Amino acid sequence: MKTKINLTLAVFLLSALTTMAQNLKSFTLEDLIPGGNNYFNCSIKNLYDVQWWGDRCIVPDAEEIKAVNPRNGKENLLFTVGEANRDFAAYTAVKLPRVFNLYGTTFPDPDRPIAVIRFPEYVVYYNFEFRHVDHVIALGKGAANIDLAPGGGAAAYTVGDCLYVSRTAKAADIRSLSPEFANPATAPQDHDLVYGQAVHRNEFGIMKGTFWSPKGNRLAYYRMNQSMVTDYPQVNIETRIATMEPDKYPMAGMTSHKVTVGVYDLATGKSVDLEAGDPTDRYFTNVSWSPDEQKVYVIELNRDQNYAQLVRYDAATGHREAVIYEEMHPKYVEPQQPLTFLPWDDSKFIYQSQRDGYNHLYLFDLDTPVTPEVKQADGGGTCKETVKVTPLTEGEWLVQSILGFNEKKKEVYIASTEVSPMQTNVYAVNVKNGQRRAIGNSEGVHAARLSASGNYLIDNYSTPDVPRRIDLIATAGNKVTKTLFTADDPWKGFNVPEIETGTIKAADGETDLYYRLIKPVNFDPAKKYPAIIYVYGGPHAQMLQNNFRYAARGWDIYMAQLGYVMLTIDNRGSSNRGLAFENCTFRQLGTEEMKDQMKGVELLKSLSYVDADRLGVHGWSFGGFMTTNLMLTHPDVFKVAVAGGPVIDWKYYEVMYGERYMDTPEANPEGYKNADLKQKAGNLKGRLELIIGGNDPTCVPQHTLSFIRACIDAGTHPDLFIYPGQGHNMVGRDRVHLHEHITRYFEDHLK
């Protein structure tokens, strides 16, 4: 490949099938797009619900549950669906439903032969050794967000906006933790008050609203008052006469909701609120428990999101005891992981922080107080420690997750980007000295589960050449003891285009950016092809990794089949590259990101086989913002663009994500104006189609409709399509229709 761009990574040539193409099948969108009628067959296969029960690997299937001994790979049958049904029928306290298959069965207790089987209204703890139902917990009708207590003594769940705790098979024993809803006549309406669900719009790593203490005796939970938040008026057109379905949506700069954290004590049946003070304009994140269940830790942020405090509360009284740690940054601080206490020492926990520029592990020793002082951190901010803090990991790579511990070896297991930002590999880190050793192979992208002892790993991974493999690994010798599963190439027999990756320099002239380039099938270097950039470009996402075929998207493959060159670049601002790489976009979303994407245009223009007069761009959500912005900022470069669910004006986006990166409209008027695509509506020259879900609750329709309005006022002519009833992303069959529609637009105007 002749380009003027410095290619720092080898170009991987995955397939050179041109000469044999005549024997190969062509893809349809039904093969490549989720929702398509052949999509499953064309997807990489997996084993579902593979998990640990202590140190035994459980492989559920529909009919039976087998345990694999990871030391020697030997299997033994634990129980069958018939046995479970026989034993369920013998249970008399309540009539249990029939089990139809065993997928979804879990084994939460490493030391007891208990399988947990869930029904809509019951959670059954089945002792498969003694062949009887150990106990049952009833759930209310419509139960959601079901969270089972460690030890199996209780379940927390929500129905509507209310939170419940159940401990027995009897519905009458269920306790409500939402006193305001007791009287239907005065109950809050319209989601004014929401209990036990994720808050702060799922930012700050928040994915749920209930947090059981380690032994299951106490439950911390969120309570969100959003009565003061303005409704966004969504409309349901599927009713006889269209109806309004208001959705609480706090927009950047506007009044936000108020969150409190309650703690329910199973022994007393009473709740206390953490005494956090006035919750106005504050974020309560990463709720964590001390091992002894006496303390609750919360990482608290101010609305500006530039000041985080790790606060300790007394779980029994809610009393605010101490601020353990503080972190400040002139741009933003973004805690995303709760505390992880060492299993062998209740006085020490691991805190994850980007304070030194990359997410790393810091060991906090509660038993060793230090004199607090504000220290400069390598990431450009400051921090203040009140206890001794020891960095466990460091370097220009980042920890992606903690997998668990090996108590005997005093190791913590992590997944990280140490090998490459394009990879996820597993390491054991010695907690005493920080020394690391690799577990599993050094290639590709690994999703791993550590056994209870830490002696074994289920390693589910793929590489550019390996669709998927699931190995059992003995962590001591880093040896594969058994391969549980090997997936076939699901695109075998198809005419798969060439997929290359490499790096180019970012617009800063220094940073390497990874790209993925897909060439048209039956590639002829003498031809001139149109090219399309598929872009996301926003924080918390990475479009390419070293997994199978570099995570090439189905639609990209399809377009390559139709004769397009497809390029994707993870620009500055995207994930897995560290803090500075991400936060260079602060208060100016789109600006640096676009500069980097234009480096991708330079790459395309350097390719002899790309027709520079036929460049297109497509993206969704933040990628829709990027797409629209690129089309309007570089109207002579791009001829055709399709922007899906785009952000058009950050002031219509929500408080938590929006203000983290942009501050408020009041504090950053210039930044908001520069990023407001309505201001550029008059620049449109080529063809731009905007596509949205008619009820998008994330990028609300006001974005795209106000942009259309601005274009009309400016005398320019975008196109528009709406998927009525859909949200931020098209799901089901609509996703196939969507890609037919997008394809047609490029075929109409770029071909």
Add this chain to the structure above:
Amino acid sequence: MKTKINLTLAVFLLSALTTMAQNLKSFTLEDLIPGGNNYFNCSIKNLYDVQWWGDRCIVPDAEEIKAVNPRNGKENLLFTVGEANRDFAAYTAVKLPRVFNLYGTTFPDPDRPIAVIRFPEYVVYYNFEFRHVDHVIALGKGAANIDLAPGGGAAAYTVGDCLYVSRTAKAADIRSLSPEFANPATAPQDHDLVYGQAVHRNEFGIMKGTFWSPKGNRLAYYRMNQSMVTDYPQVNIETRIATMEPDKYPMAGMTSHKVTVGVYDLATGKSVDLEAGDPTDRYFTNVSWSPDEQKVYVIELNRDQNYAQLVRYDAATGHREAVIYEEMHPKYVEPQQPLTFLPWDDSKFIYQSQRDGYNHLYLFDLDTPVTPEVKQADGGGTCKETVKVTPLTEGEWLVQSILGFNEKKKEVYIASTEVSPMQTNVYAVNVKNGQRRAIGNSEGVHAARLSASGNYLIDNYSTPDVPRRIDLIATAGNKVTKTLFTADDPWKGFNVPEIETGTIKAADGETDLYYRLIKPVNFDPAKKYPAIIYVYGGPHAQMLQNNFRYAARGWDIYMAQLGYVMLTIDNRGSSNRGLAFENCTFRQLGTEEMKDQMKGVELLKSLSYVDADRLGVHGWSFGGFMTTNLMLTHPDVFKVAVAGGPVIDWKYYEVMYGERYMDTPEANPEGYKNADLKQKAGNLKGRLELIIGGNDPTCVPQHTLSFIRACIDAGTHPDLFIYPGQGHNMVGRDRVHLHEHITRYFEDHLK
């Protein structure tokens, strides 16, 4: 023109400019579309507010008011704007604003030198002979629907949903006729109760909600309770956070509003309600007064709209006195005109009815009771008369309006289609013997105003060759006494395409349908041109008449310039052709209309210069329904279609219009299903774009969005565009943008 179609009307060849085309200008949409920056210059000019003051013709301009003597055409100056301002300044009761121009000045009293000049908060009665302000009537802030009482003693107007009557210059004297709104705390919300405005969604000829008695002593007014009507959830995206703006919209088959008629007596200051009984599912239309102000007449319809009663009420008590007349029809009865009493005989009035198949005049003699009996009428229905009724006009043509009377000659003046369904001409009808004589010339389309005596006519007309002329005519001799205005051809110097008209046979094989065919500019019969049908096709409208250039639409002209053949046909179901022509569509809207439009396709296919593989169709509202329906019903005939503001499913349309033509969804499930275009969504083959105003209150967005949803579900691919903030029709600059957009769609896909 060689066609197999029998052409019964001569083909009018308006211009044969091919050879000189090179010297002529081309149109832009700015020239041809309302809202375009050169539209005014390209529009036919007019004289505004020309009117009668008794028998003197008033010609207002900005600076001065002149009266023209219609006998000899002599002008004399009545007053200037400077004089008015000088005299207004001398008025001391209130401080009057400055008059900036005299357009809009009216002269309601034939016998007194009173000019009425309106300001937002005052109505000034100016005596221009004695040069002083005669009196002033104050209006409340935001006054709308201002209705001045005959005699000048009072004004009725609305502010918001309330009705007021004012009689003096003092705001303190204003009386509210809306008692429910007196207490702001308990006042109705959200248009639950509306006073003094048009009701029944402006059907049945209803254009206002206040009706002064002939001498101005009493006011009849509508009061509409729509608290039981479901809101349609319109969304305003122009606010900081989008807001819901609910709109009461009674959909076919659903609960409708309830209307009552009140009568306010200026002398007593009290209101009574007409004792009409339960207003549920009833229409109160065409409120009329007896000349002595003692009686109110209302034409009342049942919800089925197949039974009309002319009911007389006592104005002082509201007492229901008698049913004077009844009309029934198996399809529908549609009264659209109030009673017109003879000026010389208070016992006789003219009633307009289609009962014999065409709208004609019937003279009712209240002094001659007859024994009521149900009689068959020629239009297919029945009627029941309680007084002597004498047909004044009859024949296979229809009366379009009553212009006034000549008391001395006992003549009533009408506009009618007697010459041709393509024309509107004026006739004097002798009330004693029904004899008619034509007034004005026999060509074209006339809009006429009769003087107080009936001796003179202001005749504003155009013909295919005459853009506009305004003549003063002496009705006695049918002689033009003065030509007030002659408009130039506003398209002089432009390369105007050839415009032809003719007739073809409807699908019934019998009925003549009028069409207008526009050939591409610089027409070359050897070429093959794409062709587009512009269609409306619904009741109460006619797309072509014998006015200037056969009412050719600006966009049609533009498309002819781009090389398209443009065809428009007024199918069965459209107006000015009589009852049977219209009501053949009953309970099956679209079916017969489409058959007739397909006759237009036959015409196009018979033309050697039309490329039958490139046929398009475009229409708005009912025309959007027709367009979408044609595209889906004849997917192999039409390649490209643009449907604006379409009806998709009549059950989403409103009660009054919808049920007249379709009955309720419950009563006519088969008809609704056949006309439901969602059922045909899977038929789409070519390119169909739907365009709507984002806040269309007439064809609510549910129509188009539910169709888009149906197409997605059926796997077909329409296109969509929305004009956010616009209603049923695009107005202002957006109208130009719209036609750029429509044009681009045809250029993209049909060229």
